Amino acid sequence: MNFNYFKNIAGTVTLALLLVIAVNGFAQNGNSDENESIYRDFKTELMWKANVKIGTMINVGESKRGTRRVIPITGGTFSGPKIKGEVLPGGEDWQLVRPDGDTELYARYLMKTDDGTVFQILNKALMHAPAPREEGGFYVKSVIDIEAPVESPYDYLNHAIFLGTLEMPQLKPNEAPYVIIGVYKVL
Template identity: 90%
Template sequence: MNFNFYKNALGTVTLALLLVIAVHGFSQNSNPENSEDIYRDFKTELMWKANVKIGTMINVGKSKRGTRRVIPITGGTFSGPKIKGEVLPGGEDWQLVRPDGDTELYARYLMKTDDGTVLQILNKALMHAPAQGEEGGFYVKSVIDIEAPIESSYEYLNHAIFLGTLEMPQLKPNEAPYVIIGVYKVL
């Protein structure tokens, strides 16, 4: 058989598949009733809460984008309905206090499950404290990327979107500083 025949046939089949996908996707999204309601009521499932110990903040200083600072992640624990373990020391939370007063956080750290699996966490958050007279309260939410080893019992974490919360608890005297990060899977 001729190689060009296979090449042309493969090209035709690929084009046909792309057209089917495009038409199917367009027909799903062209219904105004569906497009307005599809994301109205997101549902989430708690995956875990982490008590993340933090070190002393390093103030990097003012930059062209705002004030930069870094907070070391020194350890901690996490637990949820299907998973638990420890937050490994060595991660960092890079922060940018923007000229408008909001703070962008970019944390990268590792967590080790109780059965020895290491997960990589990238947590990108936004904090907003309302100015005096501004409506609304303190706001902090994040988008979390979880990378689990392939063929591990936690591979399912690679196939979802996760949102996060951040709590800064009132510390007791002589208590080491920590934050509480809630991780929720978008269903």
């Protein structure tokens, strides 16, 4: 075996590793203030608000992760500056009330625009109600994944990150239960 051959390979690998470490260190440290500043003040654009009708909650019960429950999505409507339509029945909101009291929501449902295009919504949310004497108020926010047909006028929905809000309105007598979901594109 040729010892110099292995020595040259080891030297080349060491030099390559040092170069990678130097480049990564420069990229991470050289512009850290500039990189952090682009995330300080996120800007969003309202895409739509949806009035999502919900059915009677199914209490699955205690699990190893907390209390599991499912809420059927029975329909609704949505409207925004560039889009409107209906929430199709058949979706569900799977919820987990964790041992710490927070609730994780995972909703999956379909929406249909006025021109007949159907797309899928996956809405993952966290709901936190403050304990007595805890600072801050009620908190609920979500991350929304939208899957629209690629050859539709709504393909642009496949190329962005969306955040969501959830409101639970005070129902009027004999009014069917619903929630209001706001969908915002991160610019």
